[in-house]
Amino acid sequence: MGTAGKVVKCKAAIAWEEHKPLTIEEIEVAPPKDHEVRIKILASGVCGTDSAALKGKLGTKFPAILGHEAIGVVESIGKGVTTVKPGDKVIPLCLPQCRQCRACKNPNANLCVKNDFGSNSGLMHDNTSRFTCKGKQIYHFLFTSTFTEYSVIPEICIAKVNPAAPDEVCIIGCGFATGYGAAVNAKIPPGSTCAVFGLGGVGFSAMIGCKIAGAGRIIGVGSHKDKFPKAIELGATECLSPKDYDKPIQEVIREKTNGGVDFAFECSGNIDTMKAAFESTYIGNGVTVVLGVAGPNDKLCFHPGEVMMGRTIKGLPYGGFKSRDDIPKLVCDYMAKKFNLEFMVSQRLPVEKINEAFELMASGKGLRNLIIF
Incomplete structure (x- = not known):
C-alpha cells in the first residue's frame, strides 16, 4: 500500500x-x-x-x-x-x-x-x-x-x-475463545452437570462449549433475567437468579444437583461470584474454571480442606x-x-x-x- x-x-x-x-x-x-x-x-x-x-x-x-x-x-x-x-x-x-x-x-x-x-x-x-x-x-x-x-x-x-x-x-x-475454549478444553465428560456464572458474552460462549462437549445439564446463573431466554436457546437447560432466593445460590445449586455440579465456569470477575461458583461444585471431584477479571487487591479465600477433599479450581487463559x-x-x-x-x-x-x-x-x-x- x-x-x-x-x-x-x-x-x-x-x-x-x-x-x-x-x-x-x-x-x-x-x-x-x-x-x-x-x-x-x-x-x-x-x-x-x-x-x-x-x-x-x-x-x-x-x-x-x-x-x-x-x-x-x-x-x-x-x-x-x-x-x-x-x-x-x-x-x-x-x-x-x-x-x-x-x-x-x-x-x-x-x-x-x-x-x-x-x-x-x-x-x-x-x-x-x-x-x-x-x-x-x-x-x-x-x-x-x-x-x-x-x-x-x-x-x-x-x-x-x-x-x-x-x-x-x-x-x-x-x-468467544475464552468462554467456549474453557468448556471444550476442560475435558467435560458427556452427561456432566455444569453451571455457568455470568450471562455475558464469555458466559454464553461457555454454554455453547458445554453443549458441544456433551454436558447433560447446563445451569445458567445471572441477575439479568431478560437474558434467560437466550441462554436457553444456546444450550442452558435452566437458569437461576440469585435474587430469587433467600439463601446463597451455591446452596440452591447443590440442592438441585445432588451435592453440586461437576463443572462451574465463573465469567463475571466478581470475587463473591467466584466463591459461589467454587462452592456450587461437588466436593468429591468438582472443577471450577475462573475466567472473570478480578481487581488487583481482590483475594479469593476458602478453607484448604475444600480443595483437599477433591475439588479443583483453575484458570484457562484464552480458554x-x-x-x-x-x-x-x-x-x-x-x-x-x-x-x-x-x-x-x-x-x-x-x-x-x-x-x-x-x-x-x-x-x-x-x-x-x-x-x-
Whole structure:
C-alpha cells in the first residue's frame, strides 16, 4: 500500500486516564519495526476486559489506546515478518504465541512468556510505543490496541484468517475463545452437570462449549433475567437468579444437583461470584474454571480442606487455546456453521459512540457492541 514505511495519521479513541470517558483524537501511527505488522482495523468488540482496564483493575498505563478484540487487514509489515503479507485479513491476539518458550512448546499450556498481562508495560517488545498524539506518547494495550483505525502489532500476536470472514468474527479474538475454549478444553465428560456464572458474552460462549462437549445439564446463573431466554436457546437447560432466593445460590445449586455440579465456569470477575461458583461444585471431584477479571487487591479465600477433599479450581487463559494455531481454526468452524456468533452482536456503532458502547455494557444490555471503522 502507498502508506507502507510512512507515519499514518488516523482517528483513535484514547483513554487519557482511568475512570474517564474516551476521547476521539487524531493520532500518528509509526511504521512497523522488525517482526511487527501494521493493520487497518475493520471492527472491534468492546469487551469487559477493556472496561476492567479503564477502571484501573489491570494496572494499565495511561494514556492508552484500549481494545483487543478485532478484525482487520494487513497494511504493511516490518522486516522478518513471514506469516502474513499486506492485504491479508487478520485477528489481533492479546495472548501471543511465540512458539519458542516453555509454555508454547507444552501441549498443556498456552500462556506465552511474551505476554503483557503481568508487566502491563503498555509498550512493544523493544520498550517503545508506535502511537503519539499531540506530541505525547500513547501506550499500547496487550499488544493489540484496536480502538483505532490503524494499529501496530507484533507478528506473534497476529492470526491470519479466512479472507471471507465477516466483522463479527472479531469476537473470536477474545470473548468467544475464552468462554467456549474453557468448556471444550476442560475435558467435560458427556452427561456432566455444569453451571455457568455470568450471562455475558464469555458466559454464553461457555454454554455453547458445554453443549458441544456433551454436558447433560447446563445451569445458567445471572441477575439479568431478560437474558434467560437466550441462554436457553444456546444450550442452558435452566437458569437461576440469585435474587430469587433467600439463601446463597451455591446452596440452591447443590440442592438441585445432588451435592453440586461437576463443572462451574465463573465469567463475571466478581470475587463473591467466584466463591459461589467454587462452592456450587461437588466436593468429591468438582472443577471450577475462573475466567472473570478480578481487581488487583481482590483475594479469593476458602478453607484448604475444600480443595483437599477433591475439588479443583483453575484458570484457562484464552480458554486454553494456542492463539496463533487455534484462532484460525475457530474462524473456519464458524464459517462452516458449527456454532453461531451473530447472537452476541447487540449493536454496530461508529467509533464516535464508543463511550455509549461502554455504558451499554455496564448496564447489562446486550452482549457485544462492535465499533465499526
